[in-house]
Amino acid sequence: MTEQQKKSWKPGKRDLVFLGVIAAVVLVLVLGTTDRKTIAVPSDDTHRSVTAKAACMACHDSAGVHPQPATHTKMDRCFLCHTQPEGWAGAPK
Ligand code: HEC
Ligand code: HEC
Numbered sequence: 001m002t003e004q005q006k007k008s009w010k011p012g013k014r015d016l017v018f019l020g021v022i023a024a025v026v027l028v029l030v031l032g033t034t035d036r037k038t039i040a041v042p043s044d045d046t047h048r049s050v051t052a053k054a055a056c057m058a059c060h061d062s063a064g065v066h067p068q069p070a071t072h073t074k075m076d077r078c079f080l081c082h083t084q085p086e087g088w089a090g091a092p093k
Helices: 013-032 045-049 053-060
Strands: none
Touching: none
């Protein structure tokens, strides 16, 4: 063994900066994987019993009693983004 290899490794300033950057990246990735949900669907009798998009839209299209915002997505699966009501009649996710 040479003299160089026998020396024990001590982290220098640049190593610490590097480790700090890795820790920050890991933290961001871990925090980023938590469920992202928007406004919950109310847990009332109406929302528990409706299982078809057409029924939702009867109340939530632009002519309904509680319209979606004009910029709202046209996607079908409401519960991808809105939390299901407690005891929803449809299939569990
Ligand atoms: C009979 C009419 C009706 C039907 C059907 C209906 N909703 Fe609603 N919905 C309402 C009304 C009225 C409100 C607002 C009052 C309230 O909080 O109950 C509301 C509120 C909401 C909200 C929350 C909005 C807010 O301001 O907090 C979401 C999300 C929602 N509905 C999604 C759905 C989805 C998804 C379906 C289909 C599974 C659905 N609704 C079916 C009438 C309806
Ligand atoms: C891609 C995600 C996504 C999907 C899928 C989705 N929504 Fe939304 N919705 C949102 C977001 C985000 C908001 C918050 C308001 C906005 O658009 O800025 C919202 C708002 C609403 C509101 C208005 C709440 C309020 O008080 O202003 C209603 C009602 C609603 N959604 C109903 C539905 C229904 C019904 C479906 C299924 C046909 C559905 N959403 C599918 C993301 C989604």
